[in-house]
Amino acid sequence: MAEEPNSSMSALASQICNQISSVFTAPTSKPQAMIVLVEEIAAAASRNGKVFVYGVGREGLMLKALSMRLFHLGLATHCIFDMTTPPISSPDLLIASAGPGGFSTVNAICGVAKSNGARVLLLTAQPESGSSVKFASVVVQIPAQTMADDQDHDRLEESESRSLLPMGSLYEGAMFVLFEMVVFKLGEILGQSPDAVRARHTNLE
Numbered sequence: 001m002a003e004e005p006n007s008s009m010s011a012l013a014s015q016i017c018n019q020i021s022s023v024f025t026a027p028t029s030k031p032q033a034m035i036v037l038v039e040e041i042a043a044a045a046s047r048n049g050k051v052f053v054y055g056v057g058r059e060g061l062m063l064k065a066l067s068m069r070l071f072h073l074g075l076a077t078h079c080i081f082d083m084t085t086p087p088i089s090s091p092d093l094l095i096a097s098a099g100p101g102g103f104s105t106v107n108a109i110c111g112v113a114k115s116n117g118a119r120v121l122l123l124t125a126q127p128e129s130g131s132s133v134k135f136a137s138v139v140v141q142i143p144a145q146t147m148a149d150d151q152d153h154d155r156l157e158e159s160e161s162r163s164l165l166p167m168g169s170l171y172e173g174a175m176f177v178l179f180e181m182v183v184f185k186l187g188e189i190l191g192q193s194p195d196a197v198r199a200r201h202t203n204l205e
Contacts, residue, residue, distance in 0.1 A: 012164065015164055016164055016165060016173070019164065019165055019170055019173075020165075020170065020173045020174050020177055021177075023142060023143060023144045023170065023174040024174070024177075024178075026143040026144075027143070028127075028141040028143050029127060029128070029141065030127055030139055030140060030141040033123075033140045033141065033142060033178055034178060034181050034182055034185065036121070036138060036140050037095075037121070037140060037178070037179075037182045038182055038185045038186055038189065040093055040095075040119065040121050040138060041070065041075070041093065041095075041182070041186060042186065042189050042190070043093075044075075044091070044092065044093035044119070045075055045190065047091045048091060049076075049091035049092040049093055049118075050075075050076040050077065050078060050086065050088070050091075050092045050093075051067070051070055051075055051076065051077040051078070051092070051093050051095065052077070052078050052079075052080055052085070052088055052092060052093070052094045052095070052113070052118075053066060053067045053077070053078070053079055053080065053094075053095045053096070054079070054080040054081075054094065054095075054096045054097075054105075054106065054109050055096060055097035055098075055106070055123075056097075056098075056103050056105060056106065057168075058168065058169075058172045059097040059098075059099055059123075059168070059171070059172060059175065060097070061172075062097070062172055062175040062176050062179065063079070063095065063096075063097060063175075064079050065176065065179065066095070066179040066182070066183070067079050069179070069183045070183070070186075071200060072197045072198075072200045072201060073183065073186055073187060073190055073192050073197060073200075074190065074192060074196070074200065075190075080109060087116070088112070088113050088116050088118045089116055089117060089118060090116070090117030090118060091118075092113075092118040092119070093118065093119045093120075093121060094109070094110065094113040094118050094119070094120045094121065095121045095123070096109060096110050096120065096121070096122055096123070096132070097122070097123040097124070097175065098122065098123070098124050098126075098130055098131075098132040099123075099124060099125050099126075099142070099144075099146035099147070099148070099168050099171045099172075100124075100125065100126060100130070100146045100147050100148035100168075101124055101125070101126030101129055101130025101131060101132065101133070101148060102126075102130045102131030102132040102133075103132070106122075106132045107131055107132050107135060110122065110132055110135035110136065111135050113135075114135050114137075119137040119138070120135055120136045120137045120138075121136065121137065121138050121139075121140060122135070122136035122138070122139050122140065123140050123142055123175065124139065124140075124141065124142070125141065125142055125143060125144055125145070125146045125148070125171055126146075126148060127139045127141045142171055142174050142175065142178065144170040144171040144173075144174045145165070145168070145170045145171060146167075146168040146170075146171045147167050147168050
């Protein structure tokens, strides 16, 4: 008898959610990601600094989603390469992601931010060996599979089944969940009610 479509979908969803959840119980060499992000963003807000975000590919999309919610919380936030992105300076915070440890564009942007006195928070799965780490004021580890170790992981699973979250999907999914936790905590710290957050959402849709 064929498996019911809804049952199959629910099982896949549970497996994916369980994989993402496991990222947050994995041991890391760095302080808890949520705490560091909340502290750094709240500190930037307290000094009237702006928050800038940058990441490549799907990492960048997750950071754009975070930027949207930070705006809804009343923060001045900008996605790098938008036409309205202002200059970065000493009160500001750059949140950048380099899951595999480094990208040439991430290195360059972090270097410019650092040279202009901004704080640089780097998200990565490779905090010890990544080329972007040297530009960071603080490093947040997301201990998830990325493109850096995808091939090794897939070779181990070849005899069993395809990976549900290939390449960097686990890292990127963990980013989304992490950012939702951060936004929730920041809402409390910044005293933002659900109505105040909702009122900042665009009406040009």
